[in-house]
Amino acid sequence: MMEVKMLSGLLDIVKDGQEVSEKEAYDLLLQFVGYKIGAEEGMPSPTLRYKVWQDLEDRLDLGVLLTDPWDWFGELYKERVFNKFQPFMGTRSAAAHLITKLSADTSRPKGEIVTMYDPIVGSGRMFIATHAAVGDHFLYYGCEPELTAYRTCLVNMKLYKINAKILHADERIYSSDIKSKNWKYANWWTPPDSKKHFERRTTTAAN
DSSP: OHHHHHHHHHHHHHHHHHTOOHHHHHHHHHHHHHHHHTSSTTOOOOOOOHHHHHHHHHHOOHHHHHHSOSOHHHHHHHHHTOTTOGGGOOOHHHHHHHHHHHHHOOOSOTTOOEEEEETTOTTSHHHHHHHHHHOSSEEEEEEOOSHHHHHHHHHHHHHTTOOEEEEOSOTTTBOOOTTSGGGGGTTOSSOOOHHHHOOBOSSOOOO
């Protein structure tokens, strides 16, 4: 896969140039791409050495990632960092199965915007697949408690221009009701402490 090959090369640039672990290199690379595409207004740039920054500028080709929309950062994470990390385990075939059902649903009025909610959105694989199949007919809401997966999702949503609100929270504990004030914290690269700022669920979600 040329997408993963390109990202893997960028990961090596960061890892070797910054002299950090692969996990730290992944986080820095993700922040670099997020900063370049404006994943969040006023998003801080990563702290990188000058040569590392220049090499990334020269080697990053967003067009490679845009040709075939998918969670290529997640694939990189599985291949290079941790291949059993659950938020990145969804497959394209599983997503395609659901999308086939969604596309076959003709009960919705043409042009109607439908809300899709994923309580454990991970890196946004289902949202990417849905958007690629049906376009801008959905407004996406998702919760993800793991920070690396959450930030990967933010980059994916911005990269593929998906209209989504992603909350860094455990929806079993904190309210994910669409009317909840918690959603004002959606899409923050550095999210606030949920224990201090988020409304809790009125009832505990089943495990």
